[in-house]
Amino acid sequence: MELGIYLQDISLTIPLMVLFVLSLLPVTVKIFSGNVEQKPLFTFLQAAFAVILTGVLIVLRNTTEVVYAFNNTIVFSPYIKLTTIILVLSTLFTLFLGYRSPSIPKNQYSEHVFLLLSALLGMLVLNYSNDLLITFIGIELLSLPLYVLVGLSGNSVVPKEASFKYFVLGSFASAFLLFGIAFIFGATQTTEITKILSASDQVDKNLLTIGIMAFLVGMFFKVALVPFHSWLPDVYQGSPTPMTAFMATTVKLVIFVFLLGFVDVIRLMDMNVALYTLQWVAILTMFLGNMVALKQSSLKRMLAYSSISHSGYLFVGLISAVLGTGEFSYQGILFYLLTYMFTIMGLFALMCVYEKKEGEDLNLDTLKGLAKDHPWLALAMSIFLLSLAGIPPTGGFFAKVFLFSSAIQVEQYWLVIWGMMSSAIAVYYYLKPVVYMYMKDKESSEIFVKNESVSTLSIVYLSVIMVLVLGVFSQPFLTRILKTLI
Template sequence: MKISDLLPLLPILLISGVVVLNLLIIAFYRNHLLTAALTGAGLIGACVSTVAVYSFAPRQVTHLIIIDGYSIFYMALVFAAGFVVTLLSYRYLELLEDDQEEYYVLLLLGTLGSSVIVASSHFASFFLGLEILSVSLYALIAYNRNDPLGIEAGVKYLVLAATSDAFLLFGIALIYADTGFLDFTQIAKSAGSGHVGLIIPGTGLLIVGLGFKLSLVPFHMWTPDVYEGAPTPITGFLASVSKGAVFALMLRYFTKVDIHTNNSLVLVFTVIAVASMFGGNLLALLQNHVKRVLAYSSIAHFGYLLTAFLASGSLAVTATSYYLVAYFVTILGAFGVIAALSGCRGEPDLLSSYRGLFWTRPMLGGVLAAMLLSLAGIPLTAGFVGKFYVMAAGIGSHLWFLVACITMSSVIGLFYYLRIISVMFSKIPEDFEETGLPDVSGIAAAGLALTVLTLFLVWLGIYPSSLIEVIHKMMSSCA
């Protein structure tokens, strides 16, 4: 490792620097606004620095980290999403009667872990990044210590994530035992030589570990409970950054170790994809709890995404990247509205508390409606174009069965998205009393974040080619 290797790592170093700076400031002077502002500035700085780093790509920094167009694109996405979560969190934390500052340190560390995951080209750095992400998530999920539901969610995530990490580690160990390498490129080389050994059970265990993080169907049990119990901005973080980073890594690994040559792996992923689509959408149908509905919907969305993952060719990478950006914008917006609506008496959990929302709070109601329409994949939203690309990638690779499944399960999904929207548009109940949102600062930050997300949603829906061009440019430099 040389000094010149440090420059391509600038975004990661910046985030680590802000973590340390924040810790020092908290030690001497606790101020919520200062910490939040510093966190936001750090995330924006890291996001901007990815542009500067682009001139170095592709660059292998030791054999742990690779800085190429692919990792730079996902790093920028992770930092931007982290910034949005920071904006959404400020008001939410003002309501919390507890220390607020540690939250930002943990959030930064979670973002750091995710950026390491997307840039890793080695199992050691992948696992370290994953652990940084998980350990900060344990504490973030249980951050509100006065909420028994939050503590329960934190413990549930801790136990299940530790179990899935054991599967992941055992899988990595088996792959190492077979090939003698932890490096993705080297593993791909020895896997490509055609011999069949421990790498098959190893990959199977790897899929279990990754499937847990992505909450794909046989491994999804924890998702609704944890999403319900976690603080809402963190639920958004879990649904977007944590899943997106692991998916980006999975795409990188399985593109290198070409899965299309292995029929049994393709079959496994097909079964998981179909089960996630139908499982997520069917389980969401009868839920009355909005955060749980969104949790199940995120399970289904990763089922759709697996279709593009299974499709081969350059269209697959474009489709997944576009879909992930659209999904990040949408799910962060949806959870952002729930976070903005929560007041002193807790969060608006049940569907009934959204009755007449469009008439009492037209702005928030409108944003939530737009986000839900995008999740359902209605034209003029980002979700529609994303789904269109996924279907196009699927058809291009003749995955007819999966494409048919997407269509069918999307129709099922439409029901529960539209049910929430119809409740929002229904008459204000007779006994409704205007309570008003609690008067704390930070509503402007949340409002700004939601406005930007909505604009992005519509922009990506109407004019997708701008983002597609960026994705093409970034992925072409992918080593």
């Protein structure tokens, strides 16, 4: 075994190091100025600089092939480059949402920024990992700041409760993950993903299966697949809105991307039995999420349940990847995650626009008659909801088409039919807010107050444009994604 560290190893991880060092900048400045918060604008600019610099460093790195570093524990490829860029982009959006958001305490803004960037660092580590130990470190590095970010609030008690629930269930999941890694290590004598595959011929299959199952349970907890979903609605509802947007987009993205790289290992299980279980998980997730969302009145909670069902759709794509459609399902899942990122980011940005004070929840009744006062924002919200429902001119439609057609390729017809049925149910609750905005009259004569934050509004409009562009010109994006898959 070689233990040397080479220059190319360092150069591969420079973006991560830069991000880590720069993430410390706002808190350091705060400490040296006698624990007094600097102007929010300065903190914001420092953080935005850190994120943008990381993004630029990653974009500038030319890769046409798969590169390994640090004794094969870290991997980099055009495909990882693409997902990393999406992650960096959504963190940048979250920064814009968090800037001057009423739900984030003013006197702890630099801590907020530091934790946000640490979570991004964890995601990058997870995304780069080719070794289950690095995977675990990445997941913890992303989860630990998130637990705190959820609870970082002023006087409200709800975020504290959400934070604790997230912490308990999150650590529970991590323990399962680690248990799985221990058994995989026990069976194959290695934790390196590529070596697990080559060692898998002469190993104890039972030990390996237990390991993979426990590992998957941990992962399912993190993306909230039924029956491991119970924490998600509480956490999404209780956390500050910018943080909900962050969790809903990035965590789901990074874990599904990791699982896509992990499909070869999943395939080592006895697929006759395992496939059956995985299919049921997908079906239950799609249905339960949509069914419970039907009767929610809080918009945030409704979106939380809808996010569970979207995990189910993505899981259908993952099952087809496990069954071996190769590039096709990769493409489907990545395109889905990309459109989902813009849709959810925009929708939560819209909710931030109407948030005047901490802990205020937008529910269906408060939406009544919104279209008369703010026609453009109402239109934007309708477009986002239509995209989530998967209705044609938007990106969400094509995302679902690609995802389900990859499942059809491996003859999972029933799974697709269940998926279609569940998305038909979902249309009802996605259109309900639209009906409230356009067709119902206000109960009181209060005028809607939006907080005139340019940063938040710009995210809303940017996301609307992207959702429509992804819908109308989906082909260039697909070819771009395809090009990264070697």
